[in-house]
Amino acid sequence: MQCLLCHRQIREAWPLGSLILPQRKRISTTCAECLGTFHKxxxxxxxxxxxxxxxxxxxxxxxxxxxxxxxxxxxxxxxxxxxxxxxxxxxxxxxxxxxxxxxxxxxxxxxxxxxxxxxxxxxxxxxxxxxxxxxxxxxxxxxxxxxxxxxxxxxxxxADEKRQSxxxxxxxxxxxxxxxxxxxxxxxxxxxxxxxxxxxxxxxxxxxxxxxxxxxxxxxxxxxxxxxx
Ligand SMILES: [Zn+2]
Ligand SMILES: [Zn+2]
Missing domain, CATH: 3.40.50 (Rossmann fold)
Structure with a gap:
């Protein structure tokens, strides 16, 4: 999967011994670097x-x-x-x-x-x-x-009124x-x-x-x- 924001390939981490089967794990849409640029x-x-x-x-x-x-x-x-x-x-x-x-x-x-x-x-x-x-x-x-x-x-x-934005x-x-x-x-x-x-x-x-x-x-x-x- 490519990151939706920077379009680089996202490397999914599959931890050894994980109980979650790969097909059950959610695929990420956005890489960690890009997500890190937003502030919670x-x-x-x-x-x-x-x-x-x-x-x-x-x-x-x-x-x-x-x-x-x-x-x-x-x-x-x-x-x-x-x-x-x-x-x-x-x-x-x-x-x-x-x-x-x-x-x-x-x-x-x-x-x-x-x-x-x-x-x-x-x-x-x-x-x-x-x-x-x-x-x-x-x-x-x-x-x-x-x-x-x-x-x-x-x-x-x-119709003639501006949008909020x-x-x-x-x-x-x-x-x-x-x-x-x-x-x-x-x-x-x-x-x-x-x-x-x-x-x-x-x-x-x-x-x-x-x-x-x-x-x-x-x-x-x-x-x-x-x-x-
Ligand atoms: Zn990215
Ligand atoms: Zn307030």
Whole structure:
């Protein structure tokens, strides 16, 4: 197998005396050197509100502002730092449309979600029609492996409005809520614990819009997990 990022051959290690038969062992998609260029976030030194990498567990300034602004419970956990390496990866995966790059993080992200979650339902953030047409895939569900999600949110955006990724920070924070509950399943989610899944937590505005929509539909708690922050 060639590494998805550097395209060099990956040498699989088969430890002597291993009880795992070779055909049962998962083949690596990314070499150790490439994986080592991404930086995991440690729970002990990240913001308890949004998962941001920092020196302590204290609420970061962004989260303090959110706390002053909204009156519902919402926290995010993130697995990796959204640093230059991760930004390049996201660019290649999402905007260059290299769908096979989902395999770099699909397993580790899905295991992270499965280990954290006591939720009733997992909900991957949807993308709008225009993004479907240009990208051809939902980057969040691409990152999920062996996890069952439900589709209860729709995303509708005006044709003339910019995408979140094209907006400046202050524009993102002002965006209006484009999420709607799928009309076929309002009863299913009443009083349930929902875990939202997304690729990147940037300002937190999009995830909170989704959370507000779900709380308005009667969900008991809404939290989120993102691949990076
Ligand atoms: Zn590599
Ligand atoms: Zn925070």
């Amino acid at each position: 976030i440690r729970l002990k030194t990240s913001c308890v509100g949004c998962g941001r990498h920092q020196g302590s567990k204290n609420l970061c300034q962004d989260c303090q502002k959110w706390q002053a602004k909204v009156n519902y419970h919402f926290v995010n956990h993130a697995l990796y730092q959204y640093d230059a390496t991760m930004k390049q990866y996201m660019h290649d995966y999402k905007f260059q449309g290299h769908y096979q790059l989902r395999h770099v993080f699909a397993r580790v992200f899905s295991q992270f979600i499965a280990a954290q979650s006591k939720a009733d339902y997992l909900v991957a953030l949807p993308i709008d029609d225009q993004t479907w047409q240009t990208r051809g895939f939902n980057q969040v569900t691409g990152l999920l492996e062996d996890l069952q999600t439900i589709e209860i949110l729709n995303m509708k955006r005006n 094209q907006k400046k920070r202050h524009e993102r924070l002002k965006t209006s809520n484009h999420f709607q509950i799928d009309v076929e399943c309002p009863e299913q989610i009443k009083d349930k614990q929902i875990l939202l899944l997304d690729d990147v937590y940037t300002t937190g505005r999009t995830l909170r819009h989704a959370a507000e929509t779900l709380y308005a539909a009667g969900c008991r708690t809404v939290e989120s997990i993102t691949l990076c922050r």
